[in-house]
Amino acid sequence: MANKVSLTVNGRSVQREVEPRTLLATFLREHLGMTGTHIGCDTSQCGCCTVLVDGDAVKSCTMFAFQANGTSITTIEGLASDGRMHPVQAAFQEHHGLQCGFCTSGMVMSIVELVEKYDGLDEASVRELLDGNICRCTGYHNIVKATLAAADVYRSGSAAATHTDTLLRS
Amino acid sequence: MHMFEYLQPRTAIEAEALLLANEEARAISGGMSLLPAMKLRLAAPSHLIDLSGIEEMRGTSVDDNVLTIGAMTRHAEVARSSVVRQAIPGLAALASGIGDRQVRNRGTIGGSIANSDPAACYPASVLGLGATVMTPRRRIAADDFFVGVFETALEPGELVTHIAFPIPERSAYVKFQQPASRFALVGVLVSRSRDGTVRVAVTGASSHVFRVPSLEQALAAEFTPGAVENIAIDTEELNSDIHGDADYRAHLIPVLTARAVDLASKPDAVGKI
Numbered sequence: 001m002a003n004k005v006s007l008t009v010n011g012r013s014v015q016r017e018v019e020p021r022t023l024l025a026t027f028l029r030e031h032l033g034m035t036g037t038h039i040g041c042d043t044s045q046c047g048c049c050t051v052l053v054d055g056d057a058v059k060s061c062t063m064f065a066f067q068a069n070g071t072s073i074t075t076i077e078g079l080a081s082d083g084r085m086h087p088v089q090a091a092f093q094e095h096h097g098l099q100c101g102f103c104t105s106g107m108v109m110s111i112v113e114l115v116e117k118y119d120g121l122d123e124a125s126v127r128e129l130l131d132g133n134i135c136r137c138t139g140y141h142n143i144v145k146a147t148l149a150a151a152d153v154y155r156s157g158s159a160a161a162t163h164t165d166t167l168l169r170s
Numbered sequence: 171m172h173m174f175e176y177l178q179p180r181t182a183i184e185a186e187a188l189l190l191a192n193e194e195a196r197a198i199s200g201g202m203s204l205l206p207a208m209k210l211r212l213a214a215p216s217h218l219i220d221l222s223g224i225e226e227m228r229g230t231s232v233d234d235n236v237l238t239i240g241a242m243t244r245h246a247e248v249a250r251s252s253v254v255r256q257a258i259p260g261l262a263a264l265a266s267g268i269g270d271r272q273v274r275n276r277g278t279i280g281g282s283i284a285n286s287d288p289a290a291c292y293p294a295s296v297l298g299l300g301a302t303v304m305t306p307r308r309r310i311a312a313d314d315f316f317v318g319v320f321e322t323a324l325e326p327g328e329l330v331t332h333i334a335f336p337i338p339e340r341s342a343y344v345k346f347q348q349p350a351s352r353f354a355l356v357g358v359l360v361s362r363s364r365d366g367t368v369r370v371a372v373t374g375a376s377s378h379v380f381r382v383p384s385l386e387q388a389l390a391a392e393f394t395p396g397a398v399e400n401i402a403i404d405t406e407e408l409n410s411d412i413h414g415d416a417d418y419r420a421h422l423i424p425v426l427t428a429r430a431v432d433l434a435s436k437p438d439a440v441g442k443i
Binding site (some may be wrong): 059064 | 171174176201202206209218220222246269270271276302341352
């Protein structure tokens with residue numbers, strides 16, 4: 001079969017010839033030159049490579065580019081629009097949710113899914129639901145604060161949570 | 171990572187034919203176990219048969235008191251499914267506690283049980299609820315399905331397409347998780363059927379998921395946490411590793427069983443695990 005993948009990245013239609021073994025993270029970084037998606041551990045642990053695939057947060061180091069064929073991907077580069085930061089990015093700035101910044105792009109993408117899909121978030125559930133992202137600097141405290149602030153923006157604003165009944169682990 | 175060919179069949183029959191035609195081929199569903207194994211060169215398939223395009227293997231339905239889940243249904247879908255949450259809330263709770271959020275968005279129930287990881291959560295539900303594993307060739311009772319470490323009764327090229335769970339009167343799953351991996355150090359699923367049959371399935375403690383007749387008998391007589399708290403578990407077949415020795419796991423089994431009984435006895439308990 002032709003080794004061609006065809007997908008949408010941040011609203012832009014993309015077609016590329018790739019080897020089947022090409023990871024989605026490698027595809028984004030090396031084939032498309034979008035290095036905002038980081039590769040930390042390369043073993044599915046740290047979550048630095050998190051992107052949204054059809055709205056679901058996934059670790060792009062643990063998915064082949066071929067598996068993303070036909071999907072719509074959102075990366076950190078696609079969050080801001082018209083020069084305005086996404087509410088999660090703005091909350092990270094406001095609450096100083098980062099130090100070295102390495103985990104930040106994956107952390108932000110993971111939290112975008114979190115605030116979009118879950119209602120009724122509190123500190124305990126945010127800490128629990130962020131277990132797929134590791135930060136070695138902050139001790140998570142300001143990341144949790146930023147997440148709760150962004151969740152408030154979502155709840156109060158037009159960007160309503162899409163699954164209002166599903167704080168799954170309450 | 172070694173090179174391989176990537177194929178995407180549209181039906182389970184077609185996928186089985188591709189697996190049989192290529193001896194070193196492997197099926198990939200969510201890839202949460204296989205892809206990391208390929209990075210480590212623990213697996214080097216000649217072909218990857220991607221099951222994600224097979225529509226017949228997705229989704230959930232209830233018919234005649236049986237909940238059927240397609241093998242390609244992802245953990246997050248099972249956790250969120252109103253069908254599952256209504257039919258077997260303990261199963262939805264189990265799915266919501268697997269791995270982390272990103273893993274739950276990719277991993278599938280069929281991939282998990284076909285992998286038969288000794289510490290995976292889903293095998294406990296299949297065995298503990300007395301489910302039937304369905305393939306294009308046959309139906310396999312849960313009691314016959316899990317046979318060893320990463321080993322099942324599946325034949326070469328045989329795919330899990332659906333899992334059929336009889337809906338119990340009540341059930342719950344409780345795991346004592348390894349905090350880094352979220353795999354079960356020990357996990358226990360307890361169920362009681364409408365006719366009073368009790369099943370207790372334990373994962374994480376041995377080569378593969380297993381039932382504990384002494385706990386089942388005690389709970390059949392009296393379905394209370396107190397009925398199992400003092401039952402001693404034989405350590406001979408249990409795992410010892412850096413996270414816990416066999417004695418520790420043996421201690422956890424009745425403790426977690428009692429907690430699962432308690433949780434199962436609470437109406438509408440979706441489960442804080």
